[in-house]
Amino acid sequence: MPARLVYEAILETGISVSLRYEGHMSRRKQIYEGKAKILFEGPEPGTLVQYFKDDATAFNAQKKAVLDGKGVLNNRISEFVMLRLAEIGIPTHFIKRLNMREQLIKKVEIIPLEVIVRNVAAGTMAKRLGIEEGEKLPRSIVEFCLKRDDLGDPLIAEEHIHAFGWATPAELDEIIAMTLRINDYLQGMFAGIGINLIDFKIEFGRLATDTGHVVVLADEISPDSCRLWDRDTNKKLDKDRFRRDLGDVTEAYTEVAQRLGILKETNNKTAPVLSVVSNDD
Numbered sequence: 001m002p003a004r005l006v007y008e009a010i011l012e013t014g015i016s017v018s019l020r021y022e023g024h025m026s027r028r029k030q031i032y033e034g035k036a037k038i039l040f041e042g043p044e045p046g047t048l049v050q051y052f053k054d055d056a057t058a059f060n061a062q063k064k065a066v067l068d069g070k071g072v073l074n075n076r077i078s079e080f081v082m083l084r085l086a087e088i089g090i091p092t093h094f095i096k097r098l099n100m101r102e103q104l105i106k107k108v109e110i111i112p113l114e115v116i117v118r119n120v121a122a123g124t125m126a127k128r129l130g131i132e133e134g135e136k137l138p139r140s141i142v143e144f145c146l147k148r149d150d151l152g153d154p155l156i157a158e159e160h161i162h163a164f165g166w167a168t169p170a171e172l173d174e175i176i177a178m179t180l181r182i183n184d185y186l187q188g189m190f191a192g193i194g195i196n197l198i199d200f201k202i203e204f205g206r207l208a209t210d211t212g213h214v215v216v217l218a219d220e221i222s223p224d225s226c227r228l229w230d231r232d233t234n235k236k237l238d239k240d241r242f243r244r245d246l247g248d249v250t251e252a253y254t255e256v257a258q259r260l261g262i263l264k265e266t267n268n269k270t271a272p273v274l275s276v277v278s279n280d281d
């Protein structure tokens with residue numbers, strides 16, 4: 001099958017233009033297609049390739065759109081965050097970025113929990129508890145939802161996790177300890193670039209070892225999974241721009257990437273950097 005040349009240009013944001021042969025992708029065995037990412041079998045046993053799509057969904061996939069360039073930005077931002085967290089000793093599934101949209105990861109058995117950390121009331125918590133969005137919480141709060149799209153990812157208590165055995169008490173202790181460290185680090189990291197980390201969602205998985213398994217951070221950390229507000233203006237720089245029809249979604253993600261130093265700001269928006277990438281590089 002002739003390879004199809006895919007031309008991605010995000011000229012206005014100054015992101016590199018990439019030329020990619022999608023034909024390479026068809027050689028890989030697809031393991032799973034989710035709402036925002038596709039998982040392919042990796043080159044070595046125990047590895048996967050995580051492909052970041054431009055698809056955006058909200059409200060349990062009732063609202064859908066394609067946002068040009070979102071996948072490229074989330075791949076880069078998640079890489080950056082996972083590498084910083086690894087530096088402070090958080091074990092993660094990330095191995096390396098392969099190209100604009102793909103990263104090599106360690107295959108894990110996902111623990112069926114969405115772990116949410118909230119520093120400031122927003123979204124469903126503000127609604128559920130009748131707290132005004134933007135009110136600082138007395139302390140950071142860790143919440144758990146069961147990863148069950150068919151049930152709308154319901155909020156659960158630690159008791160449910162223990163009773164139904166979704167994670168062992170030791171795993172849950174580790175998850176909570178890691179989650180609080182991640183929150184501490186990310187709050188500081190974002191504060192350093194003028195952004196308040198309002199809340200975020202993470203997932204953990206069991207990584208097989210010779211003697212059993214260890215719990216590692218998996219999935220992604222990106223503006224799709226965090227609430228990020230500009231410190232001075234409270235401008236939303238995250239997926240709420242899509243959920244609430246605020247517009248300029250990829251522009252906001254680009255701003256996060258630029259402030260993190262991942263993307264170079266460019267004054268000459270009509271002359272982006274040209275790069276050719278393939279799934280083999």
Ligand SMILES: Nc1ncnc2c1ncn2[C@@H]1O[C@H](COP(=O)(O)OP(=O)(O)OP(=O)(O)O)[C@@H](O)[C@H]1O
Nearest residue numbers: 034035036037093105106107108110149203218219
């Ligand atoms: N290292 C990993 N090993 C195995 N599975 C992983 C790993 N990291 C993430 N996943 C899983 O890959 C999928 C990523 O796809 P995506 O985020 O698009 O899914 P989704 O449609 O949001 O569904 P979900 O509700 O399961 O997250 C998720 O199910 C996630 O739990």
Ligand SMILES: [Mg+2]
Nearest residue numbers: 034035036219
């Ligand atoms: Mg997901």
